[in-house]
Every structure is written in C-alpha cells, then in structure tokens.
Amino acid sequence: MRDVAVIGVGMIKWGERWESSLRDLFVEAALAALDDCGLDRVDALYVGSMSPGLFTGQEHIGALFADYLGLAHLPATRVESACASGGLAFRQAFLEVSSGLSEIVLAAGVEKMTDVDGAEATYVLSTAADQEYESFHGITFPGLYALIARDYMHRYGLTREQLAAVAIKNHAHGSHNPFAQFPRKIDLETVLNSPMVADPLRLMDCSPITDGAAAVVLCPLERARELGKKKPVKVLGSGQASDTMALHHREDFCYFRSTAEAAKRAFEMAKIERERVDFLEVHDCFTIAEICVLESLGFFERGKAGSAAQEGITALDGKLPVNPSGGLKSKGHPVGATGVAQIVELVHQLRGEAGERQVKGAKVGLAQNMGGTGASSVVHILEGC
Numbered sequence: 543m544r545d546v547a548v549i550g551v552g553m554i555k556w557g558e559r560w561e562s563s564l565r566d567l568f569v570e571a572a573l574a575a576l577d578d579c580g581l582d583r584v585d586a587l588y589v590g591s592m593s594p595g596l597f598t599g600q601e602h603i604g605a606l607f608a609d610y611l612g613l614a615h616l617p618a619t620r621v622e623s624a625c626a627s628g629g630l631a632f633r634q635a636f637l638e639v640s641s642g643l644s645e646i647v648l649a650a651g652v653e654k655m656t657d658v659d660g661a662e663a664t665y666v667l668s669t670a671a672d673q674e675y676e677s678f679h680g681i682t683f684p685g686l687y688a689l690i691a692r693d694y695m696h697r698y699g700l701t702r703e704q705l706a707a708v709a710i711k712n713h714a715h716g717s718h719n720p721f722a723q724f725p726r727k728i729d730l731e732t733v734l735n736s737p738m739v740a741d742p743l744r745l746m747d748c749s750p751i752t753d754g755a756a757a758v759v760l761c762p763l764e765r766a767r768e769l770g771k772k773k774p775v776k777v778l779g780s781g782q783a784s785d786t787m788a789l790h791h792r793e794d795f796c797y798f799r800s801t802a803e804a805a806k807r808a809f810e811m812a813k814i815e816r817e818r819v820d821f822l823e824v825h826d827c828f829t830i831a832e833i834c835v836l837e838s839l840g841f842f843e844r845g846k847a848g849s850a851a852q853e854g855i856t857a858l859d860g861k862l863p864v865n866p867s868g869g870l871k872s873k874g875h876p877v878g879a880t881g882v883a884q885i886v887e888l889v890h891q892l893r894g895e896a897g898e899r900q901v902k903g904a905k906v907g908l909a910q911n912m913g914g915t916g917a918s919s920v921v922h923i924l925e926g927c
Contacts, residue, residue, distance in 0.1 A: 544640050544642060546777045548760055549760070549770030552577070553756050554570045554574065556874040559753035564594055564597075565610045567755040568589065569611055571650060575648065575759050584613070586635070586638055587617070588618075588621055588631040588635045588650070589603060589631055589651065590623075590627030590628035590631030590652075590881060590882060593622075593653075593878075594653070596669070597654055597658060623920075624913030624918060625911070626825075626920050627651060628881025628884075629882070629922070630782065630881065632882055635649035639760050649758050649885075650755060651876075653755075653878040656752075667877070671915070682740070683915070685740045687828040688743045698845035704849050707852035708747075709746050709747060713726060714727050722872050732746060743830070749826065752875050755876070756879050756882040775925065775926055775927065776927055778906070778925050779807075779810070779814075780807075781805060781809075782921075783802075784919075785917050796844070797838055798838040798912065799916070801838040801910060805908075819862075819908050820863075822908050825870065825910055832851075833848050836850065868899075880911060884909035888909055891904045892925065906925045906926075
C-alpha cells in the first residue's frame with residue numbers, strides 16, 4: 543500500500559440552504575476543494591450521502607454529481623453508511639489511492655435535509671435504526687440516545703450539568719467557525735431551559751437538521767507537493783467496524799464497540815499510541831454521544847469522560863481538545879457530509895489554518911464518524927507533513 547495525503551479541502555456554509563439544490567451544495571464544496579489544491583481534474587469520485595432519495599427525491603447521485611462537476615465520464619460512486627457515509631466515502635477514496643488504482647481521488651459528503659418537514663426528517667433518520675425492533679415501535683434517535691444517557695447516569699453518576707457542558711464547550715468552539723450553522727456561544731441556563739426532547743436530553747443536547755457539503759482531494763504522498771499548492775496532510779491510519787443495529791442487543795449501551803474496533807484498526811495501521819494524538823473530531827450527534835465515544839476510543843476509562851468538558855479537559859486550551867470545529871452540535875449535521883467535514887477540520891488544524899479555534903502545536907488529529915447508535919463507525923488518523 544502507498545502512503546496517501548490530503549492535498550485539497552473544501553467547505554461551504556452549513557445551515558438552511560433554501561436557495562441551493564442537492565447538486566449545488568456538492569458542486570460548491572467540490573470546486574472549493576479543487577481550488578484549494580489547484581487542480582481541475584480527478585481520476586475518481588466517492589460521495590457519501592445517507593438518504594438523498596427520501597430527503598430530496600434524487601438517487602443515482604454519483605453520476606449526477608460527476609456530470610454537474612463537468613467530469614461526466616468519471617468513475618463516480620455513492621457510499622452509504624447512515625451518518626457515517628461521509629467518513630466511509632473518505633475511506634474508500636483513501637483505499638483507491640493507496641492501492642494504486644487511481645492517482646487523484648475526490649471524496650465528498652452531502653445531504654440536503656430541510657426540503658422536508660420535521661416529522662418526515664425524523665422518519666428518514668429513523669431508517670438508520672432497526673426497523674422491526676426499534677422504529678416500528680415508535681422510538682426515535684433522540685429516544686435511543688436518551689436510553690444511553692439514562693444508563694450512563696445510572697452507572698456512573700453523570701449529572702445534568704456535566705451533560706450540558708458538552709454542548710456549551712462545542713458551541714464555544716463553533717462560535718469561531720465561519721462555516722457553522724450555529725456559530726454562537728450558549729450557557730448553562732440556555733441548555734437546561736431548552737425544550738425537553740427525550741428525557742434527559744433537551745433540544746440543546748441535540749444536533750440540528752442541516753443542509754451542507756464538504757469535499758477533500760487525495761493523492762499519493764510522494765506526489766503531494768508536486769500536485770498540491772499547500773502543506774500536505776498524511777493519512778496515517780484508517781479503520782472501519784460495525785456492531786448490532788438494535789441497541790438492546792448490545793452488552794453495554796454506553797460502549798460503542800464499532801468505534802473501539804475501528805480505532806484499534808486505525809491505530810494499528812498508524813503505528814502510534816494515543817498519546818501522540820493532539821486533538822479529536824468526534825460524532826457528537828447528541829451530547830451523551832461525545833462522552834461515550836471518548837471512552838470507546840480509549841482516551842478515557844469507562845465512566846470517566848462524563849466530567850471532561852466541565853473540567854475543561856476537552857476545551858481548545860485543554861489537555862485533549864475535542865471538536866474544535868464546534869462538532870455536529872454547533873457546526874451542524876448534514877448526515878452524509880459530517881464525516882468529510884471532520885477531515886476538513888483536521889486538515890485545517892494540521893496546516894495551522896484554523897484561526898481563533900486553532901489547537902496550539904497540532905501535529906496529529908483523529909476523526910471518528912458513526913452511523914445510527916454506532917452500528918457503523920469509521921476512524922481516521924492524520925498527521926501534518
């Protein structure tokens with residue numbers, strides 16, 4: 543396998559993009575990534591999107607997007623793994639370059655979620671849960687993550703204030719992100735007084751419905767400086783794993799086995815220890831998710847990550863900054879795009895381009911993206927060159 547580098551990244555403003563179609567969002571992000579590295583061609587395209595058919599009525603988006611990007615005869619593949627679709631698209635692009643099959647590959651993620659009302663969006667997202675055992679009986683993802691939160695509270699004594707601290711911290715980070723859907727700070731009162739969604743999770747514990755896209759360009763590391771305009775970022779490790787779809791089939795609600803297995807594989811490929819990682823971008827679809835993911839990744843012992851945000855450990859100036867982009871909570875969560883946007887943030891940080899949210903001395907970053915309640919997970923480790 544060849545070493546692989548990211549040489550171009552592109553983000554667009556996330557939010558309610560009424561003026562833009564699904565293809566518009568993709569093309570805007572893809573062109574930004576190509577402009578970032580100074581290229582006008584790629585050998586292949588992978589695009590992550592969870593459910594464009596249900597959200598917008600459009601399937602067959604690989605061919606559609608290649609056409610509207612002006613590269614109609616490109617090998618173009620749509621990748622789906624629920625909310626991990628973007629991370630998996632990046633992994634497939636990495637594998638294609640690493641194998642030697644292609645030299646330059648574009649990986650993108652996109653979702654347009656606001657063309658349907660809230661009830662329909664809830665239904666579409668619920669298709670990532672077990673239909674027969676979970677969705678059929680009426681539970682939604684806020685309900686499933688509320689079960690996880692209640693179990694964690696019961697086991698480890700997590701307080702409502704500690705849960706809120708995750709949202710407060712991520713909004714503080716996101717307030718410095720010009721691409722974020724909600725780039726504003728919030729306080730404890732705002733979280734605790736927000737409407738109850740699924741006890742104990744309130745509105746401010748939940749990531750929003752979002753339109754958005756992100757894209758990156760990959761090539762062999764040995765050609766990165768020749769092909770790109772900016773400092774390349776090396777992909778050290780990539781891992782993927784899955785778990786039971788239904789939450790009740792698991793031995794432990796609070797431990798995401800797919801994330802743990804994906805991280806194990808990524809670290810084995812990277813040949814580094816966790817102590818080398820300077821910051822993380824993790825899948826905080828709900829505040830409790832960030833806590834459980836940090837433990838599943840192996841950065842905290844079980845039951846110990848609940849107080850991390852409240853104690854400042856995971857703040858920008860903390861021992862282990864988590865979600866400097868603002869995470870899904872502040873940046874937004876266009877489900878198919880989230881995993882690619884995490885890679886974009888890692889690259890900006892490792893290049894030293896993150897502005898007010900820059901992690902000091904960042905050399906190695908990790909991104910974790912997962913689908914549903916962790917039925918699928920992808921982990922990537924990147925290093926600045």
